[in-house]
Amino acid sequence: MGRSAKYEFIGDERVRRQTLRKRKAGLFKKVSELKTLCCVDACAVMYGNTGVQPDVWPSPFEAYNLFQRFNNLPIIKRETNMMNQEKFIRQNILKVSKKLEKEKKKNRWVEVEQLVAKNLVEHNLHDVSNLEDLKDVAYLLDENIxxxxxxQNIKRAGNENGTGSKRGKKK
Known part of the structure; x- marks a missing residue:
């Protein structure tokens, strides 16, 4: 993963302008690379805090044409992959929630397997008093059976077809 950095407002005006200039150049370079490497149409518009004139890459004319092409698309196509911050966060929450549920199920089955193993070693399944545990143990045993x-069926089918194991047979 990338470095974690604290982002906070730069108090010194001169340093802030210098940082903006460097980062703007880096951003425009990345857009240029993206356009070249992926063969896509791309532009970048950045407004500074002066509010005079935005910085546009590659040129205002090309950016205007690209925005016009985008605006002429039907709304359904335009909004297909469009994402605002709320939609992005909801999507990530959903993804993490699904992952959490999957891990909970995985942990539950590990617990059940440990419970079965412990009780098999002790030769005692009478200690399992929780109904949910009993249901899960029964399900796990059914799946294993x-x-x-x-x-066994696959091995039997292989032996019947003559494709079974040939170990120990001499020619």
Missing amino acids: KLVNEV
Whole structure:
């Protein structure tokens, strides 16, 4: 991941203008690289705090034409991949929530597997008193039985077709 940096207002006017000039050049360079490497139409418009004239890359004419092309698109196409901050945050929250649920399920199955292993070692499943735990243990055992049966069926089918293991057979 990138470096984490604290972003805060630059109090010194001279340093702030110098930083803006450097970052603006970097931003315009990135847009230029994006345009060249990905073969896309791109422009950048940046208003400074002076409010006089915006800085435009590559040229005001090209930027105007690109904005006109964008505005002439039907609204549905225009807003297809458009995202504001609220939509972006909601999308990220949804993604993280799904990931959290997946991890919770994964952790639950690890707990159930540990419970089964512990009780098998102790030869005692009577300690499992929670109904949810019992249901989960039963489900886990059913899934494992299905898996074992599938493996056996595949091996049986391989042996019947003559494609079974040839280990130990001499020619």
